[in-house]
Amino acid sequence: MAVIRTEKICKVYNPDTIPVHALKDVSIQVEKGEFTSLVGPSGSGKTTLLNMLGALDMPSSGKSFIGDVEVTRLSDRERIRFRLHNIGFVFQHYNLIPVFTARENVSFIMMLQGVGQRELLERADELLESVGLGDRKDARPHELSGGQQQRVAVARALASKPRFILADEPTANLDTKAAMNLLDIMEKMNEEQEVTFIFSTHDQRVIKRARRVVTLVDGAVHSDETTAVDSAVKDNQ
Amino acid sequence: MKILLKIAWRNIWRNKGRSAALLTAIVIGLWAGVLTVGLMTGLLDQRIDNLIDSEIAHLQVHHPEFREEHRPEMVLPDVTELIEWLDDHESVRSYTARSIVEGMFQSPVKTSGVRIMGVDPDRERKTTTFHENIVSGDYVDVDIRNPVILGLELAEEHNIEIGHRIVLTFEQLDGDLASAAFNVSGFFRSGSTQYDRGNVIVNLTDLQALLSEEPVFHEIAVVLHDIEEAESAVMAINEQFDGLVAQTWDQLSPELGTLVLLGSFMLFIVTMVIMIALAFGILNTMLMALFERIREIGMLISIGMSRIRVFFMIVLEAVMLTISGAVIGMALAWGTILILNREGVDLAIFAGGIEEIGWPTVIYPAITMGEFFSITLVVITMTLLATLYPAYKAFRVNPMEVEKDT
16 A cells, blocks of 8 residues: 555645646655655745645645545644654754754654653664764754754654655755765665655755656646666765 | 643743843842732731721720711710620720810910810720820820820920910810810820821810710720621621610721722732733743744644644743742742831831821831732733733644745
């Protein structure tokens, strides 16, 4: 079964005044373990689609399923709870909680899930180790570089054991080295733990590493290509 | 809950300057508020206690029309039974009977209208504290003929000293005028210049001898063991005895009751002004904090924090900040009141004005635990009310705010 599936979703902003069709009949399906990028020029609908996939926004029409749950039928409250247990988020601006340490940021989502104190601390430490920040777990966000903050964000996204992770322009604010380092971590998790990643990006460095590239133009799927991983690209970068 | 407390507490201190400013405002606001309440309460209590203790007592008994007409013939009917009742009644601590007439006070300088009160010095001492008001000379039980004590103000107006002789003229019970010379034995200062200008005290026996052949009384002042029993005692007297009327201290001196009401109203206004200022301070701070963190709140809702938890996070931030300020402010205020209650606040520079109307010049602020906790409760309630709007705004944040550029 697909991890996520959309059926002809449309999103129209300002339907009563000057309608803007952000998404037009978008139907895509993402299977478990995919490493998918959503690409397209600015205004093509990448972020809007990501919001629909993440149950952050509701389509004007069409359906969206995560597993066998039709999220488009859920109430706002149900969607929040659903996101907590099923979707991991990585944001362009990292969006860590500034008053929490790296460890607290990662364990926060598990606290919301009601995970026991001991278990969540162990898991937070493991996740921070896995993103190479085992020695910075007590650092607050302002004490970390952009790349480190984004790695904490990836660890946080994984902490809730989600079905998939949505990342909105995860490398947009990172230098090449930090971006490649982040992609290495995401790829490793994808390969070793079959974590499903869906990310929107403009970044050619990321697009080249994606196994599936869905291109959006003017709110519609323009192309959907599955590519072989080019190890030479990885090495060259 | 633990996680909310943790995040709320740390959020308070992410902008230390702003939180410190608000905390200071809460501390000063509460300190000033409690102190104002304390001063006002102290002032009112002293004024009321002074009047009750020195003259009015807890209740008084008169001829039904005496207090309106002040006619000498409006004496209490046969008081033997009433005296027996007062002697037997457990709630009565002491009582004193008085004769009171309106008259003229003549000195070599001029003539003034006064109220002449005949008192039994022994019973008066047991019942009231008026004798403590004597600032020089002796009370009216001194061994001279027809002793009289005057207020200092009246004495100064008439240029009178102790030992001088004055003449009091008043109407007898049968309507004839009586004049008699009295010897000034002492001066008193009651705290009210108005009272001191308009009252003279003589010995009950001397006055009664001039008023009629039989001893007559116009007033019986009663002090009970507990002032709270005044109403029931008054009811009992009015039910059992005909031809007289008993009244409680607040009926006798309605201005005192009005004073208490006015004081409460003033306190309410002062407290509300402070609380409203506090509420707007909190509202402003919380709104600023919210707008700065709108993306962060969007993120919290995106990753799965429920809106109700976001709401309570904002409320908790304000409540924790306010409680911190309230604890410091209340402790400071309590300490200040304790010190001032011992030392007193000397309003000497205003003394001329407030003494004129019978107010004390040294105030001993006081606050009851009830008032103290009421203010605390009002602070917390106002904080909660002031936080509702920012918390509601946070509750309504669109999770997609997380992606907006700052």
